[in-house]
Amino acid sequence: MESARKPWNRALEFLIERAIFFAGIISIFFVILIFVFLLKEGVSLLKTYPLKDFIFGQKWYPISEPPSFGVVPLLLGSLAVTMGAIVIAVPLGMGAAIYIAVVAPGWLKEILKATVEFLAAIPSIVLGFIGLVTLVPLVKQVFHLTTGLTAISGSIMLAFMAMPTIVSMMEDALTAVPRSYREGAIAMGATKWQMIWRVLLPAASSGMLAAIMLGIGRVIGETMAVLMITGNAARIPTSLFQPVRTMTATIAAEMGEAVQGSDHYFALFAIGIVLFIITFLINLAAGFFIGRAHHK
Amino acid sequence: MIRISAKWTERIAFFFLLVSTLIIIIPVILITVMIIQKGLPAMNLEFLTESPRLGMRAGGIFPAILGTVYLVLGTMVFALPIGILAAIYLSEYARDNWLTRAIDLAIVNLAGVPSVVYGLFGLGLFVIFLNFGTSILAGSLTLAIMSLPVIITASREALGTVPQSFREVSLALGATRWQTIRRVVLPNALPGIMTGTVLALSRAAGETAPILFTVAAFYLPKLPQSVFDQCMALPYHLYVIATQVPKIKPHVQYGTALVLIVMVLVMNLSAILIRAHFRKKKHW
Numbered sequence: 001m002e003s004a005r006k007p008w009n010r011a012l013e014f015l016i017e018r019a020i021f022f023a024g025i026i027s028i029f030f031v032i033l034i035f036v037f038l039l040k041e042g043v044s045l046l047k048t049y050p051l052k053d054f055i056f057g058q059k060w061y062p063i064s065e066p067p068s069f070g071v072v073p074l075l076l077g078s079l080a081v082t083m084g085a086i087v088i089a090v091p092l093g094m095g096a097a098i099y100i101a102v103v104a105p106g107w108l109k110e111i112l113k114a115t116v117e118f119l120a121a122i123p124s125i126v127l128g129f130i131g132l133v134t135l136v137p138l139v140k141q142v143f144h145l146t147t148g149l150t151a152i153s154g155s156i157m158l159a160f161m162a163m164p165t166i167v168s169m170m171e172d173a174l175t176a177v178p179r180s181y182r183e184g185a186i187a188m189g190a191t192k193w194q195m196i197w198r199v200l201l202p203a204a205s206s207g208m209l210a211a212i213m214l215g216i217g218r219v220i221g222e223t224m225a226v227l228m229i230t231g232n233a234a235r236i237p238t239s240l241f242q243p244v245r246t247m248t249a250t251i252a253a254e255m256g257e258a259v260q261g262s263d264h265y266f267a268l269f270a271i272g273i274v275l276f277i278i279t280f281l282i283n284l285a286a287g288f289f290i291g292r293a294h295h296k
Numbered sequence: 297m298i299r300i301s302a303k304w305t306e307r308i309a310f311f312f313l314l315v316s317t318l319i320i321i322i323p324v325i326l327i328t329v330m331i332i333q334k335g336l337p338a339m340n341l342e343f344l345t346e347s348p349r350l351g352m353r354a355g356g357i358f359p360a361i362l363g364t365v366y367l368v369l370g371t372m373v374f375a376l377p378i379g380i381l382a383a384i385y386l387s388e389y390a391r392d393n394w395l396t397r398a399i400d401l402a403i404v405n406l407a408g409v410p411s412v413v414y415g416l417f418g419l420g421l422f423v424i425f426l427n428f429g430t431s432i433l434a435g436s437l438t439l440a441i442m443s444l445p446v447i448i449t450a451s452r453e454a455l456g457t458v459p460q461s462f463r464e465v466s467l468a469l470g471a472t473r474w475q476t477i478r479r480v481v482l483p484n485a486l487p488g489i490m491t492g493t494v495l496a497l498s499r500a501a502g503e504t505a506p507i508l509f510t511v512a513a514f515y516l517p518k519l520p521q522s523v524f525d526q527c528m529a530l531p532y533h534l535y536v537i538a539t540q541v542p543k544i545k546p547h548v549q550y551g552t553a554l555v556l557i558v559m560v561l562v563m564n565l566s567a568i569l570i571r572a573h574f575r576k577k578k579h580w
Contacts, residue, residue: 013474017389023378024385025395027402027448030441034409037420095316103310104317112321119324121564123502125531126553129538130327133546163320193306214408221410223505224531228539248412248505255416255509260424272416276409283408287401 038276041269045069048263054270060234060245062254062264069267071274073236077151077244078220080237081230084155085219089162090212096163097170097211102196113171120164128225131157136229145241149231152240157229158219166215173207173293174200206293213286217279223248247271331553338551348515352533352541357552359519363432363527364501364559366520367511370436371443371500376493378440379447380482383489386448387455388477407445412505414442419509433523435511442506443496450492454485487574491567498563502556504531530556 045054049069057070100112135157140148177200185195201208231243232253251268258265300308342356349355390396418438428434458481466476504512512532520527534552537544 013472016474020381020385020389023381024390025399026378026382027399027406027444030444031402031405033421034413034417037417037425038413041416041420092316092319095313096320099310099313099317103313112317115321115324118328118561119320121498121502121560122327123504123531123556123560125502125504125534125538126331126557127327129534129549129553130330132538134330160320160323167320191302191306193309194302197309217408221408221412223410223412224535228535248410251412251416252505252508255419269416269420272413275413279408279410279413280405283405284401286408287404 035273035276038269038272041266042273043266043270045263045266045270049267054267058236060250062258062267067263069263069270071247071271073234074245074247074250074271075274076236077230077234078246078248080151080240080244081154081158081226081246082216082219084152084240085158085162086212086216088155088159089166089215089219092159093163093166093211093215094170094208097167097174097208098196098200100167101171101174102192102200113168116164116167119160120168124161124222125224127157127161128228131225131229143241147231147243149229149243150241151230151237151244154226154230154244154246155240157225158222161222161225162215162218165218166211169211169214170204170208173204173211176207176293177203204293206289210286210289210293213282213289217282217286220282221248221275221279223252227252247275251275331550331557334547335550335552335554338547339554343551344555347517352515352537353544353548357530357533357555359516360528360530360533360552361555361559362519363512363529364531364556366432366527367435367439367507367529368497368501370432370523371439372493372497374437374440375443375447375496379444379493379496380451380489382444382448383451383455384477384482387452388473388481403445403448406441407449409442410505411442411503412508414438414506415508415510417441418506423510429524430509430511430513430526431524432511432520432527435507435527435529436523438506438510439500439503442503443500446496446499447489447493450495451485451489454488454492455481457488458484487570491571494563494567494570498560498567501563502531502560504535507532530559 054069054071056072057068058072059068059070060073061068096112096116100109100116104112131153136148136153138148139145139150139153139156143152181199181203182195185199186192190198226246227249230246230249232245232249233243234245234250237244251271254264255268258268344356344361345358346356347359348357386396386399390399415438418434418441422428422434422437423430426434428437462480462484463476466480467473471479507529511526512529513526514528514536516526516528530552534549534556537549537552
């Protein structure tokens with residue numbers, strides 16, 4: 001090609017390839033940048049507030065005098081809501097994934113997949129709003145509570161919101177199992193269910209574990225819906241039937257009022273660090289399982 | 297113990313599988329019907345083209361619609377070029393080495409960072425450190441970084457589906473690597489890239505937490521004039537009228553939810569149509 005030999009074209013090409021390289025590594029840059037900025041603001045809290053009191057403190061009273069910035073109630077709030085959600089979401093999601101991947105006839109399969117994808121597209125704020133007007137009164141009535149704004153409402157809502165992640169990824173994992181495995185089992189006289197239970201599930205286990213990990217990551221990071229329906233009481237939860245406050249909801253609810261550069265402001269960034277580290281570890285674990293699934 | 301025959305075990309198991317599927321699917325349908333049914337009465341020209349009045353209880357949601365459109369466009373401007381270039385690097389240049397693995401790890405982790413943490417980051421970097429203030433610029437940049445992993449992953453996949461022989465033919469004809477990418481690989485991967493981008497943008501349109509502290513305004517008497525102005529946005533507006541405005545008529549809330557969902561769905565549908573349209577034209 002003639003044009004390629006012209007010097008400015010070569011220079012241009014050199015510049016573009018440099019740009020491509022920098023864009024390529026920009027993800028690494030952003031991950032580091034996010035962590036650095038959280039750290040820069042979060043660590044400022046330690047100038048006036050001891051780390052030990054943040055990590056082990058059992059009271060979150062950001063605007064009392066003197067304030068307490070103990071992260072424990074928020075961490076436990078997040079854990080309670082997340083565990084509840086996972087207990088609900090994993091069996092249901094697994095059932096649905098198996099049904100869609102193996103049992104449902106072709107036409108129904110497509111409809112079900114489209115519906116799950118549609119659920120993934122609904123913004124979390126819309127689901128939070130619907131949860132607030134439908135699920136919260138329902139929970140109040142069914143469990144005879146004084147308020148429906150509880151951890152369990154959040155768990156149910158989050159289980160629902162994690163479904164697209166869990167179902168789609170598990171379905172992919174099941175579909176990725178070689179056909180010969182399934183045909184072999186059926187040819188040996190196994191029923192379809194025996195084939196699923198004894199062959200398909202064990203073969204897809206790594207992918208399914210990855211789906212669960214990513215589901216947990218999705219749940220623990222969800223903000224708006226939990227903010228709207230878990231009642232926002234920052235105290236250590238003793239049951240799922242009381243209001244709780246998650247880490248995400250705390251940041252979303254209080255950052256608007258926190259004075260820039262105040263301890264309260266820094267403390268919210270410190271919570272951000274905790275969240276960042278937790279999701280980082282969860283994603284590492286998910287990546288590990290995905291890697292294992294691919295090596296099989 | 298009674299032994300249940302294999303056939304019956306299967307029937308019982310399949311019944312439970314069906315039930316769990318229905319537990320997920322039915323609420324989706326109910327929610328959709330509910331929003332359409334209760335939101336439709338709010339739909340009229342005033343609702344879509346005017347500003348809110350009487351503390352959000354009357355009037356329309358036009359500033360919020362416009363704000364979300366601005367944010368989506370801003371996100372696209374920043375995220376699309378970087379996303380495509382990054383995908384080109386990973387698909388066409390990267391070797392199987394530690395750097396590529398580190399990039400992969402970074403992408404997975406960016407995708408997993410909670411949206412509210414993006415909000416904190418945007419506040420710390422764009423609003424305060426770079427002094428953009430609470431602005432459309434700061435919000436778009438925050439949403440753009442959040443959308444990057446999705447755009448990179450989708451674009452990289454699209455580039456990966458272009459047959460290797462296309463590249464070989466182009467290189468054999470004497471084209472340079474970049475010429476091959478620009479004239480041969482990119483055009484063939486474009487539909488996939490567009491699909492992925494539109495999906496990422498539709499997600500950005502519905503996000504609330506990243507815009508809470510970076511751009512979103514509770515109420516603004518006039519429309520934004522520049523990228524350094526705050527704007528209202530549909531998801532945040534829905535949050536405000538769902539939780540902080542007492543005695544608001546439900547149809548205003550459902551109407552806002554309906555507009556947001558329709559916007560997101562239209563984007564999703566167009567992504568699906570782009571994909572379907574170009575798939576028909578593919579000959580390989």
